[in-house]
Amino acid sequence: MNTFIKQSWAGLRVLIALTIILGIIYPLAVWTISRIPGLQSNAEGSLVTQNDQPVGSSLIGIDPVAADPAHDPWFHNRPSSGSKDALGPGDPSASGASNKGPFNEDLVKTITERKDLIAKREGVTPAQVPADAVTASGSGIDPSISVAYADLQIARVAKNTGLSEDKVRQLVEANTSGAGIGVPGVNVLLLNLAVHSAAPGAH
Secondary structure, three states: HHHHHHHHHHHHHHHHHHHOOOOOOHHHHHHHHHHHOOOOOHHHHOOOEHHHHOEEEOOOOOOOOOHHHHOOOOOOOOOOOOOOOOOOOHHHHHHHOOOOOOOHHHHHHHHHHHHHHHHHHHHHHHHHHOOHOOOOOOOOOOOOOEEHHHHHHHHHHHHHOOHHHHHHHHHHOOOOOOOOOOOOOEHHHHHHHHHHOOOOOOO
């Protein structure tokens, strides 16, 4: 009986100690570290704000939808495998890859369809459409595109916003970093916010 009581008391002490360490001290330590300047933004989801209102995350790409597709003023993300349409918009609540290989007939057909649609939208030949424009990322919500894909969209964005191509190109360069598909990459959310600020009439 004494042995049972001793073992139960020892187990209870371990339970209390681990509860305090892992349930209180550790979470508080992680939270405190996350408040350190420079880390807080990452801890809060890398939110992007405009006029003190969150408008998205710099880590999540959500393809913009133009009110008038014939006069589309936005830069576009890579396609999402979770989208019902060939070019999106993607569904961040169902992110993930299609797991289809390069010889999968459905994937090849979808890539060809995407290439034709993008070529028509940008006024170029299908051969000029870069690979990342027609292939989904592993997450399906990649926030960045290649500089080549951004460059392909400059003429259309300039035409539909009234900005000069040189100005739009400057905005692309200002939002280009080392993070993306290939190096460097262009964050589409930040770029579109910059376009909207430069041409407030874009919608």
